Every structure is written in C-alpha cells, then in structure tokens.
Amino acid sequence: MSSTPRTPLARHRFRGPALVGTALLAAALTACSGGNSAGGGTDAKTPPPAQISVNLTGKDAKAGEPVQVTLAEGRLQEVTVTDSKGGTLDGKISDDGKSWTSERKVAPGTTYKVQAKDDKGRTATADFGTAAPEKVNKVDWKPGDKSTVGIAQPISLVFDHPVKNKAEVEKHLKVTTDNNTEGSWGWMEDYDGKTRVDWRPKEYWKPGTKVTLKADLNGVDSGGSGGWFVRDYETSMTIGKKQVVKVDLDNHRLKLYRDDELVKDIAMSAGTPGGDKASWSGKTVLMAKEGTINMNSETVGLGSSYNKMVDYSMRLTWSGMYAHAAPWNAAYFGNTNHSSGCIGMSDSDAKFVYDQVQIGDPFEVTGKDAKGTQALNNGYGEWNLSYDDWKAKSALNGQQ
Structure with missing residues (x-):
C-alpha cells in the first residue's frame, strides 16, 4: 500500500583575494616613547x-x-x-x-x-x-541533531534553492567520526526536484560511531539564482544497534536480524507482481516511523484501490512504499504477494517490528516479484550503488 505524497520529515562566499576599493x-x-635620565627627562615623541x-x-x-x-x-x-x-x-x-x-x-x-x-x-x-543578499539559501538536513540511528543512515542535506556551485559548497561540508570512517558526498536531484547532497560511508556504519557534520556555509554563494548562505550549520548523530531487515519477496518472509542473529521470522505479503502495485527491491533505509496514518491510493496514481487508516506504518520510500500492519490481507501472509506495493503483516508482527527497528535501519528487499530497484532519490537509495559509483557523484571527485 502507498501513502500520500512526500511530506517533510522531522528533518557561511569565497573567491581568491582581490583588492577591491582599497x-x-x-x-x-x-x-609612546620617553624616559628619564640622570640629567633629566627627554621629550616624548609620537x-x-x-x-x-x-x-x-x-x-x-x-x-x-x-x-x-x-x-x-x-x-x-x-x-x-x-x-x-x-x-x-x-x-x-x-x-x-x-x-x-x-x-x-x-x-x-x-x-x-x-x-x-x-x-x-x-x-x-x-x-x-557588505551588501544585503538578494536571495538567501537554507538547508534542511536529516537526521535530526543528536539522533541515534541505524547502520545505513546517511547524512542528507536538501537546499531551498538550486545549488550550481556544488564543488564550492561541498568544500565547506566536513564530516568527522570518532573512528575515521571512510565515506563520500554524492549529489542528486531530490524526489521533489530540489538540490540534495548525501554523505554515506563506504560500508554500513559500525555501531556506536559518533558522527558530526560541520557545514561552514556562511558567506558561500550557491551560484546561479540560488542565493547566499548566511549561517553555519552543525549536527551530530550516534549509530545505534546493528540491525538489518531482510525481505524475501519470493518466499513471502520478513526477517529481523540483530548482530547477525535472527530475532524474528515473519510471514508477510508484499506488492502484487506484474505492474505498478509491485514492490521495489534493493537496499532501502527506514526513513520514518509514522505510526497510524491515512493511506489513499489516489495520491500515488493507483486510482481508488484503497483509502484507509493503517497502523504501525514504517516509511521506506518517498513514493509510498511502507512496511505496516495489514490485517485485511491475512489470507495471503506467507504465500502470495497481494498488496498495493507495501510489505504487510499481522497487527502483532507489525507492532513487534515497529517497536524494534530504528530510523536508519536497512531493509534489504530481494526477489523476482519486484518491479525494479529503488531509485537513488526515492528515499535513501544510495546503498544500491557501488562505493566507486557513489564517489563519482561527489563534486570534488578527482579534486580531493
């Protein structure tokens, strides 16, 4: 099942020196100078x-x-x-x-x-x-400051206005970790069309890693008509438990692993194969735990298929793919994919998963019943690229 369209989640200019109007x-x-000698004082001279x-x-x-x-x-x-x-x-x-x-x-x-x-x-x-700016550019970032997140969570910045000076902006974005984690920025157009840049590590984060972003953007020009940045930003996060959710579309099972040990094996039903209602495959990232929400098929181009309140909703993509409770689909759990794209479970199983997972946990979806691999900007799709391909999206690639 798919939800309403994307809504925001609980998500200083420099060139080379020149003498200008010197x-x-x-x-x-x-x-001042002066002093006294045995013969008397001397005149002070400025x-x-x-x-x-x-x-x-x-x-x-x-x-x-x-x-x-x-x-x-x-x-x-x-x-x-x-x-x-x-x-x-x-x-x-x-x-x-x-x-x-x-x-x-x-x-x-x-x-x-x-x-x-x-x-x-x-x-x-x-x-x-200095002259006042004609336009100011601002940044919305995820995750929230001082968050504890899962091992797949990227740092994601979305800009109010387009950024053309991507290399200049990227130079002022510094990610530091307490264990020297390797990673890279990558630029893209966000799902809503805005300029976006994410930082992901080479591999999933190590649990317990402390991460800080310092964006010294005050005075940086976005370029084009994007305007100026007029403040700096700083945010931090801590990586929580190592958890991975593996979704097997062909065998209709969802398995939650913690520290590589199986915690729960759940019968589920995913999207109906063969059309728009099929589920996306690939490595996706839990974006938000939204609880009970209204899901309306008309908002995602699926006609009048459904319009209902849905419990234990866990968002996986901007296009409306969730894992959630789907008691109306009980007859298909464990044997048939028969939803409108989401991963449905019983109320009790959905509650268990909802209570256990963290924002930033990876959901690894496999199986031939998928309609394709989740797109890069449809949520956090960067884990579906090799690290070399991801690094190529840095504006500083080859300049670092």
Missing part, C-alpha cells in the same frame, strides 16, 4: 601614524571575498576581524609580515571591524559592511 587608513596610535589598507570598504562591499589587510611599513603582529554577530574571521599573516588574509570570506548583510597591530606596538582600526 582604502588607505592612517592611524596615529598608542605608541611615532608617525601606522598605515594599513583593507581591500573591502564602505557599507556595501562585495560579499564572498576574503578580507586582506596590508601594512605600508613594518611588520604586522596581530589582526582581528569580528562581525556584528560576534563571530571572528581567522586568518594568517604573510611570511614577510606585510599582509594578513582571512581564511574564510565575508558574508552578505554583515558589518565587520578590523583591528591591526604592528611590530612597533601601534594599532589601527577599520570598519566596513
């Missing part, structure tokens, strides 16, 4: 003003540029650039001490203060602001 700032600063230039000036400077501070003479000792939100841009002083360049680039609609100090103890300040 302003020369002369600052007479707090360096040193000549320190001179720095900053490549970004005014109130509408171009976003997506690094900040570059240049000293006319002497050597820079320290430079600090802070924004109106309390953030700081880190950077490096050149080997000759003449300039400092920020590691990150400035975000739109933000004011910045530059403070510089040279090797003679003189300081200088400068202020500038």
Whole structure:
C-alpha cells in the first residue's frame, strides 16, 4: 500500500583575494616613547601614524571575498576581524609580515571591524559592511541533531534553492567520526526536484560511531539564482544497534536480524507482481516511523484501490512504499504477494517490528516479484550503488 505524497520529515562566499576599493587608513596610535635620565627627562615623541589598507570598504562591499589587510611599513603582529554577530574571521599573516588574509570570506548583510597591530606596538582600526543578499539559501538536513540511528543512515542535506556551485559548497561540508570512517558526498536531484547532497560511508556504519557534520556555509554563494548562505550549520548523530531487515519477496518472509542473529521470522505479503502495485527491491533505509496514518491510493496514481487508516506504518520510500500492519490481507501472509506495493503483516508482527527497528535501519528487499530497484532519490537509495559509483557523484571527485 502507498501513502500520500512526500511530506517533510522531522528533518557561511569565497573567491581568491582581490583588492577591491582599497582604502588607505592612517592611524596615529598608542605608541609612546620617553624616559628619564640622570640629567633629566627627554621629550616624548609620537611615532608617525601606522598605515594599513583593507581591500573591502564602505557599507556595501562585495560579499564572498576574503578580507586582506596590508601594512605600508613594518611588520604586522596581530589582526582581528569580528562581525556584528560576534563571530571572528581567522586568518594568517604573510611570511614577510606585510599582509594578513582571512581564511574564510565575508558574508552578505554583515558589518565587520578590523583591528591591526604592528611590530612597533601601534594599532589601527577599520570598519566596513557588505551588501544585503538578494536571495538567501537554507538547508534542511536529516537526521535530526543528536539522533541515534541505524547502520545505513546517511547524512542528507536538501537546499531551498538550486545549488550550481556544488564543488564550492561541498568544500565547506566536513564530516568527522570518532573512528575515521571512510565515506563520500554524492549529489542528486531530490524526489521533489530540489538540490540534495548525501554523505554515506563506504560500508554500513559500525555501531556506536559518533558522527558530526560541520557545514561552514556562511558567506558561500550557491551560484546561479540560488542565493547566499548566511549561517553555519552543525549536527551530530550516534549509530545505534546493528540491525538489518531482510525481505524475501519470493518466499513471502520478513526477517529481523540483530548482530547477525535472527530475532524474528515473519510471514508477510508484499506488492502484487506484474505492474505498478509491485514492490521495489534493493537496499532501502527506514526513513520514518509514522505510526497510524491515512493511506489513499489516489495520491500515488493507483486510482481508488484503497483509502484507509493503517497502523504501525514504517516509511521506506518517498513514493509510498511502507512496511505496516495489514490485517485485511491475512489470507495471503506467507504465500502470495497481494498488496498495493507495501510489505504487510499481522497487527502483532507489525507492532513487534515497529517497536524494534530504528530510523536508519536497512531493509534489504530481494526477489523476482519486484518491479525494479529503488531509485537513488526515492528515499535513501544510495546503498544500491557501488562505493566507486557513489564517489563519482561527489563534486570534488578527482579534486580531493
């Protein structure tokens, strides 16, 4: 049985340095000299003003540029650039001490203060602001922060607006784990047509792995008409128990394994073979435990086949493939595939599975009665690609 269409689940710009509108700032600063000798004091003399230039000036400077501070003479000792939100841009002083360049680039609609100090103890300040963005791009990510998930759960980011600068965006997405898990980003068009990028490990996650995503996107340009990112994102997850659900369409059985040991063997009935009502095969991932929901065949192009409330609903695809309770189909459990695409079980068996499984558990569906392999973007279909084919979907493939 299939459900209503996809609904959302409980789911900073930078180019190479350029001198733009350089302003020369002369600052007479707090360096003083003087002293007393046995014969009396000497006249205190103020040193000549320190001179720095900053490549970004005014109130509408171009976003997506690094900040570059240049000293006319002497050597820079320290430079600090802070924004109106309390953030700081880190950077490096050149080997000759003449300039400092920020590691990150400035975000739109933000004011910045530059403070510089040279090797003679003189300081200088400068202020500038960036133009407001015409369009802001935002990110929706899965799973939720601090989630505990199954061994097949990817990190998935869906963007409000199209992303054309995929390589630039991907450079600012960093996944770290406590056990150096190998993995890769892969780009696709999401089921609803939006730009999406997922990160999956080479193999299923090791239970207990701690995973963190830092998306330093504030100031990154999406490219095209996608707009600017104006904030950073950070989220984390922990990998839970090793569980795999294996669905055998030909033998009409669903088996739940934990740590490679069989926990439960259940008689079921899947989609009717030979047409649109057949089930998808392949490695899919449990996306959500939705409980009791209304399922209406008209919303997924199956006419008036059904319209009913369904218990213990576990979503496997955006197109409406679920595992759930289907007591009306009891006569077919264990012997015939006779549903509208979903994996149906008795109330008690469905409740057992529902209570045991975790978001992110893999459901591995095999059998000739399938209508084909689940598509990459129809839920989390990335496990149906080899790791090499998955890595090829990274915008940085060959550049890393």
